[in-house]
Amino acid sequence: MTQTLADTKQPLLQVKDLKQHFPIKGGVLGRTVNHVKAVDGVSFDIYPGETVSIVGESGCGKSTTGRSILRLDEPTSGDVLFEGKNILNINKQQMKKVRGDLQVIFQDPYASLNPRQTVGQILNESMATLDVVPKKKRPARIVELLRQVGLPSDIVNRYPHEFSGGQRQRIGIARALAVEPKLIICDEAVSALDVSVQAQVLNLLNNLKKEYDLTYLFIAHDLGVVRHFSDRVIVMYLGRIVEIADKKSLFANPQHPYTKALLSAIPVPSRRNKTDRVILKGDVPSPIDPPSGCSFHTRCPIATEACKENIPKFKKVGENHYVACDLV
Template identity: 70%
Template sequence: MITQAELKKKPLLEVTNLKQHFPIKGGILGRTVNHVKAVDDISFTIYEGETLSIVGESGCGKSTTGRAILRLDEPTSGSVLFEGQDLLAMSKSQMRDMRKHLQVIFQDPFASLNPRQSVSQILGEALAIQNIVPAGKRRERIIELLGYVGLRPDQIDRFPHEFSGGQRQRIGIARALAMQPKLIICDEAVSALDVSIQAQVLNLLKSLQRQFQLTYLFISHDLGVVRHISDRVMVMYLGKVVEIADKKSLFDNPQHPYTQALLSAIPVPDATKKQERIILRGDVPSPINPPTGCRFHTRCPHAVERCKTEAPALTSLHDTHQVACHLVQ
């Protein structure tokens, strides 16, 4: 386990005041009439060699954050520093060169692979675009990559439909590894897999992290998966960060009411233990017109008048735990 003292020395990615607002067009002229505030002014740091997980309900901005970092969607504003270089200030050609250090594993292993390309073509395309391996040695490199993810050399000329879901995701992992990246964003990378296969892929990711000194941004809605793979956890609600903590602190002593509600929904594998479930009232507000003040106040069982008017800042409780809540500051 990486200590906080070690992590502090090696920031790999620093996200500051990141916003991703999607315009809503309306009227005959198609003018912008409003915005979906998918990610609204968030800041966090990922340290070299760690796994930072992002959790939250569907629509909270988890995947949008990952896409904004990679500039798959151009962010509205903010800064994303990767080893001190601002990704958002780079030209397209500069960003293309930088992408070999920043890779992604998508949720659906079938949709993310070209069904008309063989494994050799899928992995070889990435090597050719970045010109990492000479043409004569690419097949040898592809076989090596397949070995890293538990696939056989004789599978190199097969097509995606000839593999199981777990094997297809292993191909996706091999494609990410091909670039020899420093940061991999795992966007719901195991949620489409059976539970038994999830465990195998998670263990593979952890093994590869140790072998190649990888850093992960792991996006998931499954708290059991997050607990298994994370070093730190960031909780998002309606485009905002509400809590960041090391895994032990967050699961043993959650501070934000939203985090407490999420954790209360984790099944307890012991029939003799009764767990008090925190039921949140109401629905998640629209990201088009989010509530004033604390965005969670409309569903929070502990909300006070101040929560309705004043947005809480993300404040450090101690070295490894930050929370945005008036009640605990």
């Protein structure tokens, strides 16, 4: 079920029943013996100008969802509609044009930059590949991009290894902006940075959103960052969405037991505001052989026998607030 806002605007991005099952090879002949169900039927919408965050434990399928939307990993099944067009059904040449509108900022700002290229070459390559800026205007555009992300123009001839992590991430942001995108997927874009640098980069992303009228899909595990940065939040567990709501509703009134456990783990500076920590029992099940029924029932503190059999369907529990739990 696709969750939508009570809004007249059309979604910029629609993800429908997206699945990403990676094959496991075995035996002498290398046949497929099983699959890793990294993403198992994910559906959501993103509207123009929104910042939608995906949160969950490591291995829940957050980053794989982002990569599948971009077709960096070809999805097993499902639909991804960008401005109404299913981009999973188009060829590589057509997809190349879409990539100008869909960009990504990766987690590791060093691994995502070519160490053999200067900053100027990195930014120029993006514009040249998609031919978004005439060749004569590119040097001036590079200077302007660097200024917008808070970097001096005299770094164009320097290499990625000469910069700090925060500076490298700013270069990555400039590269994403170079092709004038409409939607940027931020895949753990600040998790590798120091806390003080995180705040600077988040403020930069917020300012760029207003200046360029951008839309963000923000993938993160830090709920404190998500609370500061998001309009709506999607909670994933073991490849499935368990709750989706606007930021205020989710943090003030979480409904799914897994969401409650995640929020209880957020550090609280004041003992007066401290809440009881929800400790989940057991380990996260393997995505190779996920539990039947509700995938969370093996760790859920309120699970019943019915939870082992029935896959919960989304129900509306508030305005723009949906949860996949039969016990709510």
